Amino acid sequence: MSPASLDKPLTLALSKGRIFEETMPLLAAAGISVTENPETSRKLILRTSSAGLQLIIVRASDVPTYVQYGAADFGIAGADVLYEHAAAHPGALYQPIDLNIARCRLCVAVRTGFDYEAAVRQGSRLRVATKYVRAAREHFARKGVYVDLIKLYGSMELAPLVGLADAIVDLVSTGGTLKANNLMEVEEITAISSRLIVNKASLKMRGSGLQPLIDAFARASAGGTAR
Numbered sequence: 001m002s003p004a005s006l007d008k009p010l011t012l013a014l015s016k017g018r019i020f021e022e023t024m025p026l027l028a029a030a031g032i033s034v035t036e037n038p039e040t041s042r043k044l045i046l047r048t049s050s051a052g053l054q055l056i057i058v059r060a061s062d063v064p065t066y067v068q069y070g071a072a073d074f075g076i077a078g079a080d081v082l083y084e085h086a087a088a089h090p091g092a093l094y095q096p097i098d099l100n101i102a103r104c105r106l107c108v109a110v111r112t113g114f115d116y117e118a119a120v121r122q123g124s125r126l127r128v129a130t131k132y133v134r135a136a137r138e139h140f141a142r143k144g145v146y147v148d149l150i151k152l153y154g155s156m157e158l159a160p161l162v163g164l165a166d167a168i169v170d171l172v173s174t175g176g177t178l179k180a181n182n183l184m185e186v187e188e189i190t191a192i193s194s195r196l197i198v199n200k201a202s203l204k205m206r207g208s209g210l211q212p213l214i215d216a217f218a219r220a221s222a223g224g225t226a227r
């Protein structure tokens with residue numbers, strides 16, 4: 001759990017795609033730019049315009065792990081990913097700011113025409129496919145619905161179409177992916193956005209470098225609350 005070596009630049013862990021893209025304006029607000037593009041470069045360690053900060057590019061669901069073990073001093077991850085990570089590692093990460101980026105919602109969806117309400121009323125046992133096993137288990141337990149959860153790692157929308165599951169728990173933003181696959185949203189579980197996460201030892205030992213960046217991110221993320 002030690003922070004990345006003290007003589008190295010601070011390390012920020014990001015996933016490529018929407019989190020990388022939506023983080024660039026936050027870095028710009030702190031006066032930092034990134035010249036390499038992870039979509040075209042194969043590099044996993046990217047320099048920035050600041051000698052004191054480098055980026056590492058990892059899978060979205062791996063960001064909390066890199067930060068927890070101090071391989072990155074801080075990172076940005078969705079509340080969905082953080083909730084699942086915290087099931088095995090409660091309280092392992094300091095989460096000072098909701099950055100209000102990568103906003104979407106975690107939902108239950110079924111095939112168009114499947115009478116979800118009736119299935120719930122009748123007490124049917126539902127097969128639910130999801131990557132978000134903790135959030136799904138807790139949601140259906142709160143509702144008193146019996147479910148068999150099937151863990152998937154992506155393309156959840158396919159599961160009801162090929163008979164793997166009655167329902168999915170997945171992220172929805174525009175609803176375009178559900179529509180394209182003849183699915184419909186039947187319940188919202190929670191709103192999702194991405195958070196800044198910080199290694200606890202890094203905050204203590206490298207706070208003088210980290211705190212100005214945390215403050216700049218807090219100012220730049222409209223409505224973000226420093227806790």
Ligand SMILES: Nc1ncnc2c1ncn2[C@@H]1O[C@H](COP(=O)(O)OP(=O)(O)OP(=O)(O)O)[C@@H](O)[C@H]1O
Nearest residue numbers: 017018059060061078079080081102103104171173
């Ligand atoms: N359609 C969406 N609109 C807005 N935000 C989203 C959307 N889908 C996912 N997100 C948010 O962005 C985060 C990163 O999503 P991304 O698609 O880049 O990674 P992933 O493919 O879910 O993760 P992994 O590569 O680890 O499987 C998610 O954890 C979630 O918080």
Ligand SMILES: O=P(O)(O)OC[C@H]1O[C@H](OP(=O)(O)OP(=O)(O)O)[C@H](O)[C@@H]1O
Nearest residue numbers: 154155170171172173174175176177178
């Ligand atoms: O409601 P929409 O705007 O269509 O967005 C929803 C889609 O976005 C996410 O997938 P993503 O685009 O991240 O693809 P991936 O998870 O397969 O990488 C999510 O898993 C949905 O499939």
